[in-house]
Amino acid sequence: xxxxxxxxxxxxxxxxxxxxxxxxxxxYISMKKIILLLVVLLSGAFIAMADDTxxxxxxxxxxxxxxxxxxxxYMIPMRDGVRLYTAVYTPKNKKTTHxxxxxxxxxxCEPYGKKNSAFWQDSIYHNxxxxxxxxxxxxxxxxxMSTGETINLRPFIKSKQGDMTDEASDxxxxxxxxxRKVKRHNSRVGVFGASYDGFYALMAAASGHPAIRALxxxxxxxxxxxxxxxxxxxxxxxxxxxxxxxxxxxKERGKATEAPAFxxxxxxxxxxxxxxxxxxxxxxxLAGRIPFWDEMMQHPDYDDFWxxxxxxxxxDRIKAPTLIVGGAFDSENAYTWALYRALKESGxxxxxxxxxxxxxxxxxxxxxxxxxxxxxxFSEESLTxxxxxxxxxxxxxxxxRDAESSGATEYGALVFFTGENCWREIGEWNPAExxxxxxxxxxxxxxxxxxKSDISDSFSSYISDPANPVPYYSxxxxxxxxxxxxxxxxxxxxxxxxxxxxSPVLEQxxxxxxxxxxxxxxxxxxxxxxxxxxxxxxxxxxxxxMLVRGDxxxxxxRKSATTPEAFEPNKIEKITLKMNDVAHTFxxxxxxxxxxxxxxxPLYDMNPQQFIDIYKAESKDFxxxxxxxxxxxxxxxxxxxPIMK
Numbered sequence: 001x002x003x004x005x006x007x008x009x010x011x012x013x014x015x016x017x018x019x020x021x022x023x024x025x026x027x028y029i030s031m032k033k034i035i036l037l038l039v040v041l042l043s044g045a046f047i048a049m050a051d052d053t054x055x056x057x058x059x060x061x062x063x064x065x066x067x068x069x070x071x072x073x074y075m076i077p078m079r080d081g082v083r084l085y086t087a088v089y090t091p092k093n094k095k096t097t098h099x100x101x102x103x104x105x106x107x108x109c110e111p112y113g114k115k116n117s118a119f120w121q122d123s124i125y126h127n128x129x130x131x132x133x134x135x136x137x138x139x140x141x142x143x144x145m146s147t148g149e150t151i152n153l154r155p156f157i158k159s160k161q162g163d164m165t166d167e168a169s170d171x172x173x174x175x176x177x178x179x180r181k182v183k184r185h186n187s188r189v190g191v192f193g194a195s196y197d198g199f200y201a202l203m204a205a206a207s208g209h210p211a212i213r214a215l216x217x218x219x220x221x222x223x224x225x226x227x228x229x230x231x232x233x234x235x236x237x238x239x240x241x242x243x244x245x246x247x248x249x250x251k252e253r254g255k256a257t258e259a260p261a262f263x264x265x266x267x268x269x270x271x272x273x274x275x276x277x278x279x280x281x282x283x284x285x286l287a288g289r290i291p292f293w294d295e296m297m298q299h300p301d302y303d304d305f306w307x308x309x310x311x312x313x314x315x316d317r318i319k320a321p322t323l324i325v326g327g328a329f330d331s332e333n334a335y336t337w338a339l340y341r342a343l344k345e346s347g348x349x350x351x352x353x354x355x356x357x358x359x360x361x362x363x364x365x366x367x368x369x370x371x372x373x374x375x376x377x378f379s380e381e382s383l384t385x386x387x388x389x390x391x392x393x394x395x396x397x398x399x400x401r402d403a404e405s406s407g408a409t410e411y412g413a414l415v416f417f418t419g420e421n422c423w424r425e426i427g428e429w430n431p432a433e434x435x436x437x438x439x440x441x442x443x444x445x446x447x448x449x450x451x452k453s454d455i456s457d458s459f460s461s462y463i464s465d466p467a468n469p470v471p472y473y474s475x476x477x478x479x480x481x482x483x484x485x486x487x488x489x490x491x492x493x494x495x496x497x498x499x500x501x502x503s504p505v506l507e508q509x510x511x512x513x514x515x516x517x518x519x520x521x522x523x524x525x526x527x528x529x530x531x532x533x534x535x536x537x538x539x540x541x542x543x544x545x546m547l548v549r550g551d552x553x554x555x556x557x558r559k560s561a562t563t564p565e566a567f568e569p570n571k572i573e574k575i576t577l578k579m580n581d582v583a584h585t586f587x588x589x590x591x592x593x594x595x596x597x598x599x600x601x602p603l604y605d606m607n608p609q610q611f612i613d614i615y616k617a618e619s620k621d622f623x624x625x626x627x628x629x630x631x632x633x634x635x636x637x638x639x640x641x642p643i644m645k
Contacts, residue, residue: 084139084170085145086174087137103193104204107196154166168204172208175209194362199217202318226561234564241293241296280618311339321351321353324353324355330360332361354415360482391411411425412426431515431642442460452638459630462496469599474491480603500593500594515578518640524626526567529555529567530604535594544590548584553575
């Protein structure tokens, strides 16, 4: 990895004068070979020493876990009387104290009763187990064995009074109870969570409890309207919502320890199902069984309902050292970059770190190598092991056990750049400081030009037809494919409703770091439309393609997320689409391709292309729309790329 490169350079710096001192003339290559040999020999020596002195088992199994850990279950009271199920796994070693690692989850802390959780089987916990951490897992309100009512993304209350509660207060009350009742802790708590659990981790840190000494929100849910899970810039993530909510948000419950059974409404081929069933049809199928679905259908705009559920509202209360982790190709929670920016801007924590790898949703926590996605391989080595051993555990161990600074405790921002496929350590992820804007203009004949056109009345056009939307992936089966984030887009290039623009061959490497901004000048024949922009890396001779970033905007929100506005038919308007951050190097000899379209189905719902309530629209309300994208002197549609200096 990149650590070896740094060590080698350092060693050569000192080996060169030493070789001259002893009268041996070594060239760079010879010195490098010597250094690598020494690294191997020393590594072997250290391993041998560890084997001689370390009695830790090579493999942690059920027998080891039972011998070294004890399980206890509690119903911890909250300030309003609600009781939350909490499973505590404590080391049996009574000779020392132990840090607490807390995870609050809506997904259940099973098994309940005497059986131990199988979390120890996952090597992500291996280092923590050997270090004798106390593990605490808790069912949030209304989930699993906990009492109370589940409220999705329960709004954070900044000024609580009396018995007012939110997820922050629940965490505060939990930690207070643990510190009083659990024995042999060292009074330090670390909080982590991935995906939805990441939201609860953020709320935990926002509680301000002084015992929280380290926080790691990983691909956390931050804003379900602007950019996570269910929406992107107002467009409804139809496939994900229909796939997820029936298994999570049911109103009726069976046994508290079991997830209620519910068949997915998706019958047969996903494409065919969503073509036939609009959101209004699905609402009738669900028939009020999923309260959050009903709430979403009542709140299409970014109103108080959604704004109050924006987790970024709470970041100014976070003081604990924070390790933010995300995947560059996270198809569900890619808003991680925005969280990092918000926390840095708040200035409430002096230690905020960012790690972004070439990962899909939470792949870094899985059991595989996490080094590939779809047809794209980013590393021959296991990025999972690298993450676990060099990033997450050193971070928590430093702050919870005073371990020496190493790994993630030394990174400001550690970001993996695809294309060149290597890690880059950056002091702070602030592209405004280390990037400059590079503009490519859409032009006639499908060209991407570095100069603005000087001609007038130039445009490319297509008809967006809801009866024949542009597919998000080359295959239409279920479930939703996460690899679409890096998939080749040639499967749509022959369509009349997809515009493709291609740059000249790049003469040198070009590293894009930060937010890509698309500015389109468009006119439509109806009163609403969606706009999808995709940035693609095209290899030499077209033998390689990779979707680098794609994003969507619902046109009615082009001026305001809170106040939608209809288009005036055939009037040219500017649409600005800001994408999630990118860390990618377009290599010399490659080309940049841009695709523009008005559907991305069934990843996102079809726009009826009329300014009506989309969630109540019936099949007859969906109409074709003639769309023009202009690229002339007065209307220079373009893509702005942040290029590293």
